[in-house]
Amino acid sequence: MEHILQELPQKAREKHNENKKFFAKLKKKPPKDLDYVMADLHQKEFERTDCLTCANCCKTTGPLFTNADVERIAKSFRQKPSVFIENYLRIDEDDDYVLQQLPCPFLGADNFCSIYDVRPKACREFPHTDRKKFHQISNLTLKNVAICPAAYNIVEAMKAKL
DSSP: OHHHHHHHHHHHHHHHHHHHHHHHHHHHSOOTTHHHHHHHHHHHHHHHOOGGGTOHHHHHOOOOBOHHHHHHHHHHTTSOHHHHHHHHEEEOTTSOEEESSSSOTTBOTTSOBTTGGGOOHHHHHTTOTTOTTGGGGHHHHHHHTTTOHHHHHHHHHHHHHO
16 A cells, blocks of 8 residues: 555646546536446445555545534543644634644554544545535545545546546
């Protein structure tokens, strides 16, 4: 997996313009069955891919924390949301709550998440390749293919299929 993760940013850069053109075309005229195609590609990829062997998303990027995320996680720690925020979060340039540091402080050495059952919505949905109206998140997907080998593979499979 280390080898794949080392090559991924370069491979994503090489495919960036091609992917950008593909997504622009997709945005203009998305196929009627796009959500079904994406759900199928997503499912097939994650039958082959074990996130526990990678966890690159948790090591290199942090999720946005919604107020609901903060309250749910703080409750699981039996602390006030303000204490959770003070200990783990900061406000970024877009006024969103994000982690103070990376890798994620909840990621264990074994790549297991210590707050998995209450993890943020952004973590539950990552890499967002099975999301409804997938064509609307092309900018996010362009970023995610450089972080997540599964997202990269799904986009390549999508281009071959469509």
